[in-house]
Amino acid sequence: MRLVKQTGLCLFIVWFGLLGIGVVNGGEAAREAAFAGLSSETATAAGRSIVTENLAAGEGNLTLLNQLADSSTEVVQASDKVKPIVYLTFDDGPSEKTKQVLAILKREGVKGTFFMLGKEVKRYPTIAKQVVQEGHAIGNHSYDHVYAELYSSFGTFAKQIMDTDDAIYKAIGVRTNLVRAPGGTFGNFDQGYFDALAKAGYIVNDWNVDSGDSTRLNVPAKEIISTVEGSRLSSKVVVLMHDSSIHGESVKALPEVIAFFKKKGYQFAVLSDQVKPIQFRLAESIKWKRPKVTEAELQTLVQYMARTRTIVEAPNQQSLVVHAGDYEIDFAPADYRMSNGTIEVPLRQLVTGLTGIIRLDVSNGIVEAMVNNQSVSWTAAEVGGSGLSFPSRVMVPLRDTLQQFNYRISKITITTDKREIWADSISI
Template sequence: MKRKWAHWILFIFLFQWGGQAVWAAAVEHQARGMEEAGMWPDWLKQAQPWSNIPQQAVVSLRWPEAVVSTMLQAARPAVASGLLQAEAGHSATASATAARPQRSEEELNRAADRQLQRWEADHTGSEIYELLRSGKQPPSDRTYTAPEQPTVYLTFDDGPSALTPKVLDILREEGVKATFFQLGAQAERFPEIVRQTVQEGHRIGNHTYNHRYEQLYSRFDHFWDQIQKSEDVFADIAGVRPDIVRAPGGSFQQLDAFSHYYLQSAGYTVYDWNIDSGDSRRSGVPAAEIIANVEKSPLRHELNVLMHDGAGHEQTVQALPDIIRYFKNKGYTFAVLDSSVKPVQFTLKASKWNQQGVTEEAFVSMFRRMADSTHMQEQARQLVQTADGQGAASAPALTAEAAYAHQDEAMEVQPLRMKVSAHGEARELELKQRKLEGAGEALVPLRQLAEGLGGSVAWDSAERVASVRLNGVLAELAPDQGGLAVVSPDRGFVFQEEARLMLADGSLYVPLEAAMQWFGYHLRWAAVDEAAAGLENTIL
C-alpha cells in the first residue's frame, strides 16, 4: 500500500484515542491536503464526524507503549478483514482473487500439485512433529457454529443393512434428520439404501470400509486407506465424499495425536459421542434398556447420540420412536452433523494398537501419501479454481494457503548466508530461502531473520498473526490475508501494505528485501562469495 493510505488509518486511531495529549505532539500530518486530494474513503466520511477533527494533527516521535499497542490494534482489523488497499478503491482480496483465464487440464493439475506441496510443507516440520510425539495437538484455527436451540444429533453406525429402511421410515414419519456413519463394504451391498439415505436429506459419514480393528489401528496408513476406499464407494454410489468420520469403537486409544492431526489436516472432522444408547454392549439389548440408557444421560445444549442400524439391531429400531419423542418433549430440535458442528471427541491418549511410535520420516511420508489421494487432489483442484475466480468455495484443508493457489511459480529451497553490519555490530546469518522461479524474489523465515538481527517474534495461533519487534519497529503480519501493519515509535510512522507471505515448514516466510525495509534496513548485495551477501544498516 502506498503510504498516503496509512494516513487515514492514523486518523482513525487519533479519533478513537480521543485525548488531547495524543492530539498535541510532534510530527505534522496534513489532513486538509488528504481531503482535498479525495483520499478519504466515502465509508469513513459517513462513519466519523470529520468536521470535528482538526485539519492538522501531530503525534509524538516517542510514543508510549500503550499508544503503540492501540495503533496496532486499530490497524489489525483492516489487515485481518482483507481491507488493505493496493490502489484507491481496489482491495487486496479483490485483486488477489480476480478471475483469470481458465486453465487447461494440464495446467490445473500442475497448479494443484504445487498447492499440495505447499500444504505438505505447511503441516510438517520438526516443531509440529515433536508436539505430536508428546501426545499434544497443534492449535487449530477451525471455527464452529453453535445452534441457537438445544440440538440433538442422532447418529447410526455400521450400516447400511436391511434394517436401515425401517429407520428411515421412522425418521420420515417423525420429521427428523439424522447422520449415518456407514461402512464402505456395507454400502457396496446396499447401494440403493445409500442413495435413499442421501435423497431423503440425511447425512452420510465415513465409518471406514470393514470395521476390523486389527487392520485399522495397527498403522494409520491402513486407517487412511480404508477411509479413502469407502469415500470412493460413496462417491460412485451417491456422488458424495463425506468429510465427517467416526472411528469404529470411538477414537479413545484408537486414534492418537498423529492420527487426529493427519485427518484434521486433510479436512476431515472426527466425531465421537456424548450419549451412548448402549445398544451394542451385548447382543440383543432390549428396547426398554436402550431407551433408559438415553433418558438417564446428562443433557447438554448439543447432544450426539450413538445408535446402530447394522444387522442384529432390531431393538434399536423398536426404541427409536420413544427416543425421538423424549427429546422432542425436552424441547430439542434435530439436525445432521457437518463440519460446522463442534465435534465431541474423547480424551486424547496413545494408541493401544500401535506401540512403536512414529518417526519423523514416517510423519512426512504419510503426508506425501495423503497428497496422492483423490480426496486431497480434488481439494487442491477446487482451491485453485476458487483462487482463479472460477470455483464456488475453497477446500477446508487448504484454505490457509488460498493466497498462493493462483501462483504459477514453483519454489525451491536454497541456503543463504548473510553478513550483517548494524549499529557497529557484525552478525552472520544462515537462513533458508525459497526462490520463486522467474521472479527472482527470495522468501526467508521471519523468525530466523528477526531473531538473527536481535529482534523477537511471537505467534498468536488464535488470530494467526505474527508480532515482531526489531530495530525499534513493531509489526504485525497476517499470512492468511497477505498483509501487515507496521508502527515505528522511533521514527513516528504507521503504514500498512500487501506482502507476499507464506506458511511452510512450520515457519512464516517473508520477502527478504521488503522485510529489511520494514524494519529500517537497507539491503546491499555484495559478492562476498557464492553463498553470501553483505547487508548495510541505513535508518530510513
C-alpha cells in the same frame, strides 16, 4: 433490544398479511424437471448445512453481527430462545434395517447422520443413496471395521478411509469429510492419527451420548431408551446408535429416543463440516502397539484429498435474479456461486430480500432466519479456542433454502447476461 424486537414483530405481521399471494402453477414433477438442469443433490445441500467462505480469523462475533444487522434484521442474544440441538448418528450401515430407520425419521420429521462402512455401501448402494436423497448426512466409518487392521498402522486406517470415500462417491456421487473412528477415538487414536486426518481435511466425530445399543448383542430396546434418558445431556448432544442387521432393537427404540428429545425441547440437526465435532480426549496410553504415522502415509492421504476435492469453478458471467412471490432479489455475479451444480447465495441477502428476519444466537453459534412464516436455523462452526467466531459470509443452497421458506421453484431461464429463477409461495 426491545425496540429491535418490536421492529421484527411488525415486519412479521406485514409479511403474514402477504402470505397466500403465491399461486402454485404446474405439477411437482414439472417443477422438479425445470430445476433438474441446475441442481444436483449433494450432501452439503441436503437440509440445513451452511456453506461458508472466508472464515474471519480473529474478527469474532461482531463481524457477523454487523454484516447481518440492518433495519430489517433482528439481532438478539437469544440463548434463552434457541433450542438445544441433538445429532442422531447411526453407525455401521447401510444395512437391511436402514429402510426402517429412514421410515421412522421421515415420519418424525427428523434428520440424522449415517456413518457408513465402505463394504456395506458397496453391498447396498441404493440404500446408501436413499439416505442422502432423504436429506440425511453421511460420514465415513472405515471400510471393514476390523480394529486390529485399522489400529495396527495409520497407513491401513488411511487406506480404509480412502476406499470408503471412493465407495461412497461411486454409489452416491458425493464425498464426505466426516469420519467416525470404529470404536471411537479413545484408546485407539494417538495424536498422530488426529493430526494426520485433520491435515488431510477430514473431521473426526466422536459422540457424547452412547445409546448403549452395542455394549453386547441384542441390548433390548427398553434398555437403550433408558440409557439415553439417563444420560447427562448438554445443549449439544451427539447420540451414538447403530444401523446394522443385528440392531433391530435400536430400530424399535428409535421412536422413543426421538420422542424423548422432542419432549426435552431439542431440535434435530445433521453433522457437517461446519459443526464443531465432539472428540474424546486423548488416552494416556493406547490399546495398540504400532509405528508412528509416517510422512509418506500422511502425504498419501493429503494428496488423495487434494485430488478428490478439487472443484473447478468458472466465475459467473451472469447476474442472478430470483423472483420469489412478489419479491425480486438481484445477485451480482460475484455475490453468488455455482458449486457442483447447486446455486449458493448469501443468506443475509436472500432473507432480507424476502423481507425476513435473521436472529443470531451468538453464544450457541446458531443463525435463525424467519421468512414466509417459516423459521429455519443453522449452526455455525465454532472456530478457534477463544470463543465463537462466525463465518464472515454465510452461503446457503438456494433451492433447498427457498423450499424451507415455503417457496418452490417453478421456472428458470438463462440468457447471456442473467440467470432468472421464479419461485412460487406455497404458504397456506
